[in-house]
Structures are given as structure tokens and as C-alpha cells.
Amino acid sequence: MNTYVKCLPCFVRQAAEGVAMATDDEALHEKVLRAALKTVSEMDMTPCPPRMGQTIHRLVRELSGIDDPYASVKNQFNQRALALVPKLQQRIQQADNPLETAVRFAIAGNVIDFGVSDFRQAHDIETLLEEALHADLDRGILENLVSSIEQAQHILYLADNTGEIVFDGLLIEQLPREKVTLVVRGGPIINDATLDDARELGLTELVHTIDNGSDAPGTLLDDCHEEFRQVYDQADLIIAKGQGNYESLHEADKHIFFLLKAKCEVTASIAGVELGSWVLIENDP
Amino acid sequence: MNTYVKCLPCFVRQAAEGVAMATDDEALHEKVLRAALKTVSEMDMTPCPPRMGQTIHRLVRELSGIDDPYASVKNQFNQRALALVPKLQQRIQQADNPLETAVRFAIAGNVIDFGVSDFRQAHDIETLLEEALHADLDRGILENLVSSIEQAQHILYLADNTGEIVFDGLLIEQLPREKVTLVVRGGPIINDATLDDARELGLTELVHTIDNGSDAPGTLLDDCHEEFRQVYDQADLIIAKGQGNYESLHEADKHIFFLLKAKCEVTASIAGVELGSWVLIENDP
Numbered sequence: 311m312n313t314y315v316k317c318l319p320c321f322v323r324q325a326a327e328g329v330a331m332a333t334d335d336e337a338l339h340e341k342v343l344r345a346a347l348k349t350v351s352e353m354d355m356t357p358c359p360p361r362m363g364q365t366i367h368r369l370v371r372e373l374s375g376i377d378d379p380y381a382s383v384k385n386q387f388n389q390r391a392l393a394l395v396p397k398l399q400q401r402i403q404q405a406d407n408p409l410e411t412a413v414r415f416a417i418a419g420n421v422i423d424f425g426v427s428d429f430r431q432a433h434d435i436e437t438l439l440e441e442a443l444h445a446d447l448d449r450g451i452l453e454n455l456v457s458s459i460e461q462a463q464h465i466l467y468l469a470d471n472t473g474e475i476v477f478d479g480l481l482i483e484q485l486p487r488e489k490v491t492l493v494v495r496g497g498p499i500i501n502d503a504t505l506d507d508a509r510e511l512g513l514t515e516l517v518h519t520i521d522n523g524s525d526a527p528g529t530l531l532d533d534c535h536e537e538f539r540q541v542y543d544q545a546d547l548i549i550a551k552g553q554g555n556y557e558s559l560h561e562a563d564k565h566i567f568f569l570l571k572a573k574c575e576v577t578a579s580i581a582g583v584e585l586g587s588w589v590l591i592e593n594d595p
Numbered sequence: 596m597n598t599y600v601k602c603l604p605c606f607v608r609q610a611a612e613g614v615a616m617a618t619d620d621e622a623l624h625e626k627v628l629r630a631a632l633k634t635v636s637e638m639d640m641t642p643c644p645p646r647m648g649q650t651i652h653r654l655v656r657e658l659s660g661i662d663d664p665y666a667s668v669k670n671q672f673n674q675r676a677l678a679l680v681p682k683l684q685q686r687i688q689q690a691d692n693p694l695e696t697a698v699r700f701a702i703a704g705n706v707i708d709f710g711v712s713d714f715r716q717a718h719d720i721e722t723l724l725e726e727a728l729h730a731d732l733d734r735g736i737l738e739n740l741v742s743s744i745e746q747a748q749h750i751l752y753l754a755d756n757t758g759e760i761v762f763d764g765l766l767i768e769q770l771p772r773e774k775v776t777l778v779v780r781g782g783p784i785i786n787d788a789t790l791d792d793a794r795e796l797g798l799t800e801l802v803h804t805i806d807n808g809s810d811a812p813g814t815l816l817d818d819c820h821e822e823f824r825q826v827y828d829q830a831d832l833i834i835a836k837g838q839g840n841y842e843s844l845h846e847a848d849k850h851i852f853f854l855l856k857a858k859c860e861v862t863a864s865i866a867g868v869e870l871g872s873w874v875l876i877e878n879d880p
Contacts, residue, residue, distance in 0.1 A: 352629075
């Protein structure tokens with residue numbers, strides 16, 4: 311997809327959020343904001359939004375001198391998600407259909423805002439998991455996903471955010487793990503998961519894990535390194551989490567299942583769903 | 596007050612909202628957004644936010660060719676507020692302290708979001724009016740306001756938004772009307788009330804009403820015409836509604852009571868109140 315006019319204010323908001331994460335220095339905030347505003351005013355809208363997100367967050371990192379503005383936030387997100395694992399694992403094990411339940415929880419991982427200051431209380435988590443179990447996902451696509459997993463030889467699992475990636479681990483436990491490669495971002499970008507997170511959370515021991523070599527908040531094929539592109543080319547099934555991966559790959563010539571919450575108006579409209587929906591989309595070229 | 600770095604993304608959001616009100620033409624949306632982004636990237640942050648708001652919304656109007664993008668919205672807001680008048684008037688008349696009640700409802704007028712698509716249902720209005728009656732306003736300032744009204748010879752009442760201005764009319768009914776001049780904006784700016792609204796709502800028959808000659812979303816003295824500045828200089832009491840008037844006048848050398856909801860982080864922090872608070876502030880130089 312292209313970038314839309316409606317995306318432009320969002321890039322400015324992201325720059326403001328990013329530099330606020332990086333530093334308290336007001337002069338730096340102004341410097342970064344002015345640069346971001348100018349960059350966005352001149353941007354080429356042909357590429358997809360994650361390309362512009364990459365540019366904006368590189369600018370934040372370069373001008374602030376902070377390599378990973380979201381480092382502490384990402385660590386919090388991971389810890390908060392980790393605390394939920396016993397409950398989630400139990401629910402998956404006891405479910406009539408553990409795979410479908412794990413798929414639903416993986417989407418829930420994209421839904422939860424681990425950044426909400428007081429996080430979700432135990433009660434809210436229960437509500438969210440109930441919502442996950444009853445979310446109106448396309449039954450036909452769910453069945454296609456299950457049969458595709460059974461038939462696939464090479465499954466690529468494209469992760470999205472910290473926190474959320476803990477939930478991805480629970481889904482991967484339900485997959486034929488020897489056929490799966492888990493992919494994280496190649497460098498710090500917003501609160502997305504990187505190889506450091508995967509290692510810290512024990513995912514690298516659970517499944518073959520690589521980074522994609524790119525610091526875009528999505529999967530820009532021409533920006534990924536050779537190792538990633540080889541496994542991508544080889545994959546006969548891709549499971550892709552989150553909006554960034556959807557925005558960058560929804561027109562790709564690959565068999566992809568996208569698991570996400572439609573968090574913005576533009577993406578929701580392209581996916582043909584309501585804003586805020588829990589979405590399972592199949593791309594079968 | 597100066598403009599803050601945190602205000603910058605808001606100007607971009609306002610440009611996007613304004614042009615979306617003006618036209619469905621995507622090419623125009625892009626043209627306006629790029630121009631607004633560039634303007635904000637180069638802006639002087641010394642003046643107060645309403646100065647930049649004026650610049651941004653002028654740009655929206657000029658590039659879109661639409662003189663009053665919010666025309667239909669403003670009319671809706673007025674009609675929705677008008678429908679509440681009988682209930683509000685009755686509550687004011689039956690109150691132990693009609694003036695204080697009208698002051699509280701005037702702040703409620705700044706609180707209500709007349710733009711919410713389904714508006715507030717009758718039940719919500721009741722809730723809001725209860726909230727208005729019990730909002731934690733500074734008792735000392737309330738008493739100062741009442742005694743200042745009794746003593747003043749020339750009261751200037753600076754209005755803010757359409758819809759809200761209907762509530763202002765109810766407060767003006769409680770004031771010594773012959774001493775009051777109601778002031779509206781000098782031209783279309785966002786959803787702010789102009790002379791057309793005051794006429795349409797019968798306010799020009801209730802009280803001496805002028806416009807300020809300026810199309811800023813606030814009161815920029817050097818941008819207002821001579822007629823306004825004369826009544827401003829003469830006034831020994833000013834009642835000013837909304838954030839824009841607060842942002843432009845809170846450092847003025849005049850006796851002003853500001854009635855508003857603190858709708859953004861920057862204004863709330865300058866006023867020393869919680870975001871979202873109902874506020875009555877006295878400026879007594």
C-alpha cells in the first residue's frame with residue numbers, strides 16, 4: 311500500500327512520542343519535531359507507511375543521540391506479558407482446540423496496550439481473554455490456517471512488538487516448531503521486538519530465530535538482509551503479526567496469514583474491517 | 596504564553612481536520628497538509644498558540660477555497676445547544692444561587708463536545724449538569740466574580756464556540772445586561788462563534804454584541820479592530836471563555852475571570868490544573 315494523507319499527522323505524533331521517550335531536553339524536542347515536520351512535508355507517499363516510520367524514527371535516534379528510546383518501555387512490556395504466561399498456557403492446554411486458542415491469544419497480544427500506565431488488572435486480562443476466545447474471526451480462514459500449518463514445510467513467523475512476542479511464543483509452541491523460523495526486527499524501532507528481546511525471553515531456545523536486518527516497523531523486503539530473504543523465499547506459509555507487517559506485505563506474492571488489531575483508520579479501510587477490529591486475513595496469491 | 600513543542604503535532608492535526616471539513620478532494624488534502632507541515636516546521640514559537648492556529652486555518656481556507664469549513668457543523672452545534680435552553684433556564688431560575696448556577700453551566704458549555712456524533716442523550720445532559728453543579732471550582736474566586744460583577748461598570752464577555760455561546764446567553768441573562776458587551780470572533784475560525792451565530796441565536800437582541808475583527812481562535816489584541824480595543828480598554832471586568840482566550844490573555848494587564856475546561860496538557864500545566872478539569876481562574880494584575 312501507499313502512504314495516505316491521513317498517515318501524515320501520525321508520523322508527526324510518532325516523532326513527538328519518540329523524542330519524548332529519548333530525552334527530557336526541550337531544545338532537542340524542538341529540533342527533532344521541526345526536522346520531522348519538514349521531512350514529512352516533503353515525503354514521497356508512494357512507499358508504504360513503515361518506510362516513512364523508519365525514516366522518522368531514524369531521525370529521532372540520530373538527532374537525539376539515543377540508540378533505543380523505547381528500551382525501558384520494551385523491557386516493561388516483556389515483563390508484563392511474561393507474568394501472564396502461566397495463565398495463558400493453562401488456558402491453551404485445557405482448550406478443546408489449543409491451536410485456535412493460541413491463534414486467538416496471539417491476536418490478543420497485538421491488541422493489548424502494554425503501555426497503559428497501570429496496565430490491565432487481572433480482571434481486565436480475564437475479560438480480554440474471553441474477548442479473544444469469542445472474537446468474530448473468519449471461520450474459513452481459521453480452517454485454512456490450520457490446514458496450511460499441517461501441510462507447510464517452511465513456516466515464517468514475523469513478530470511485531472515486545473510484550474506481544476511472549477504471546478507469539480505460546481502460539482509457536484502449538485506449531486511444528488522444527489519447521490518454523492521466528493523473525494524479529496533488525497534493530498531498535500519503536501517498541502518492536504528485536505533479537506535481544508527474543509533471547510531474553512527464551513524464544514531463541516524455543517525456535518529458530520533470526521532478525522530481518524532492517525530497522526523498519528514492518529517488513530520492507532528490499533531493506534532486509536540476505537539471510538532473511540532466503541528464508542522468506544523458501545517459506546510456503548507466513549504468519550505475520552501486526553499492522554506494520556500487514557501494511558508492508560499485504561500485496562506480496564506469498565501465502566500469508568495476518569493476525570492483528572486494526573489500530574488505525576487507514577489500515578482498517580484497506581483491510582475492509584471496522585476500526586479496532588480483531589483481524590485474521592489470508593493473502594493467497 | 597509562548598507556543599510549546601507539544602503544540603506542534605496539534606496544529607498538524609487541526610490542519611488535517613480543517614481540510615477534511617472543507618472538502619473530500621484527496622489532492623487538496625495532501626496540498627494543505629504539506630503546506631501546513633512546512634509552515635509548522637518553520638514557525639516562530641514566541642507568540643501564543645492561537646496565533647499559529649490562525650495561520651494554519653487561514654492556510655486551510657485559502658488553499659481549499661472554502662471560506663467557512665465548519666459552517667454546517669457550527670449550525671448543528673447551535674441547534675443542539677438551543678434544544679437544551681428550556682431545561683437550563685428552569686434549573687437556573689429554581690436554583691438557590693442563579694448566578695453561580697449560570698456560571699457553572701457556562702463552563703459546562705465549554706465542556707460539552709457538541710461534535711460527538713450522537714450528541715449527549717437526555718440522560719447524559721442530566722449527568723453533565725449535575726457535574727457542573729458539583730464541579731470543584733475555587734469558592735474564593737467564585738465570590739470574587741460575584742462581587743466584581745456587582746461593582747463593574749463595563750463588563751466584557753469574550754465568547755468561544757458555537758453551541759457553547761447559547762450557554763453564555765443564559766449567564767448573560769443573570770448579569771446587569773446594560774453594562775455587558777458580548778464579543779465574538781471577527782471571522783470564521785474552526786467552530787468558534789461569529790456575529791452570524793450571535794444574530795441567529797437572538798443574542799444580539801439580548802445584549803450589546805460586537806465582533807473583535809480578528810479570525811484568530813482566541814483574543815490577539817494587536818489583531819483586533821479599533822472598536823474592540825476601545826471596549827477592551829474601557830472594561831473593568833472581563834469574563835473570558837475557553838482555552839483560546841485563556842492562552843492569549845492570561846498574562847494581560849486586566850481583571851479577567853477565565854471559564855474553561857483544560858482540554859490539553861500544555862494549557863492544563865500552565866493553569867496548574869489537571870488535564871480535563873473544569874476551571875475558574877482569576878487574573879487580577
